[in-house]
Amino acid sequence: MKRHLLHIIIPMTALALSACGTMSQQTGRAEFEYPQSNSFSGNFLAGKAAQIENRTDYAARYLQRAHEIDPGNNDLRRRAFLALIADGRIADSEPIARLLIKENPQDLFAVMAVMDAEIRDQNYQAALDAVSALPERGITSLIVPLAKAWIYTGLKQRDNALIALNELQANGSLNPLSEYHRGLILAFFNDLNGAEVALASAYGDPADAPLRAAEALGAVFERKGQSQKASLLYESYMDRHPQSLAMPYHLERLARGEAPTSTVLTPASGLAEAYLDIATLLSQENAVDPSLLMARYSLSLRPGDDITRLLVGEIMEIQERFDAAITVYQSIPENSPHSWNARLRAASSYEQIGQTDAAIDLLEKMVNERSDRPDALIQLGDILRIDQEYAAAASAYNRAIERLGGPDVVGWRLLYRRGIAYERAGDWNRAEADFLKALELEPDQPYVMNYLGYSWVDMGKNFDQAEDMLKRAVELQPEDGYIVDSLGWVYYKIARYEDAVEQLEKAVELKPDDPTINDHLGDAYWQIGRFHEARFQWHRALSFNPTDELRVDVQAKLDGKTPHAGNIAVN
Structure with missing residues (x-):
């Protein structure tokens, strides 16, 4: 899959970069205000600045306004169009898209915008005419067969829809995607037996398939009146993916006797699903910009899809657009099976923008809402630990461990986190017990050994064990x-x-901007008489934003204080 996708991503990425800006990944953003004048230059320059800051909402507004002022500017026309798409305003981009297609009928994004409008209006033949103009190379070799398949489905041409999918079979890595959509199309045409065969074989074991594929197969079982088979599938999937809330939702719905929820209800939903699949594949290849664009097209055809919203929010987090990500997560209703994950992600975004209290409030509400789940408690503990509320963090980890069944079954990672919280809170006995238990569960775990060994050394004990x-x-x-x-x-x-000098010089090479490591190397140089080099390292330590405590200690050494010497230790 990777070799194929990397090959087709390259041409799309170049286009997407112009749509989404330069991906500056800046945490601090300029505050834009809409220009009061109608000048072309003011709107154009503000739009470009907004793109650099990844502010797609402002970029779309400014560049669209600049295009209205100068509609004959071809370069600006495309900039404004791509900015609208990046902001998810596919319907607003349609008039510009039609102008772009007149200039170039093979403009992929313009064709997709026009297809979007035609499919939503059920003008399937017009949509087919538009997509048929695209050459099947690069990313279009993936988009075109799927688009044609769902457009033919809208035209009620079942055989042509399935033939279109055959074009994906040329690349074996795309067989699962082809079979998945074959199953969805057969289910649309009420060929439930054929749909079952295709969906069951698409990804091998259905319990290990992507969530949507498992849901689609379960829906086919339910439509065939095979509720027991559907229930077994949902239970098997839940056993393999215990943190998923989607399958408990389906089991509860099944127990209430409610009708199955199908993955696809219309050709528009089917094409939206195809776009989501492509967006997910691109995201897995770290092609962030094109992934966002495909997700935007998907949401335009299927606005209420929560999984697509989650993907958009996650991409925005990668782009460090945390405020926008929170807005997307908040759009997912609380009765959705995906609301829980959305709120966990929202809490993480709150923490990223410094709204720690909002993150904690949200997580505490979730902790009380679901007494069976540990994940909100673990995330709460992480945020409290980052916020240096170590005792509270340890308490959150305690409750998470209790929910998971105790320290013998939780794994080393959670014990390691709690051990750090205990150590920072000054409760060394409990911290040491957690680190030792973590090593019992995961012998030779390097990060646990590092934390425990360093702590022993810093306290002047167990030197031989720490060294080993x-x-x-x-x-x-x-x-x-x-x-x-x-x-x-x-x-x-x-x-x-x-x-010590030998190891600390290596450490500084690996982490040249860490103040503590530079301070340690300075102390070691001092002890072997390399005084000028020692002072140089201490000055470097001060230049790398040390903690207040370390800054005072280093400055004292620069002012004449002699570093504490080591001790010849015997255990």
């Missing part, structure tokens, strides 16, 4: 500067200064 532990951690993660620093600090603490 950190040597092993360095063997496992030789490129991790923090772990190499820990080993160097062991040697410093036991007065093996030459060995």
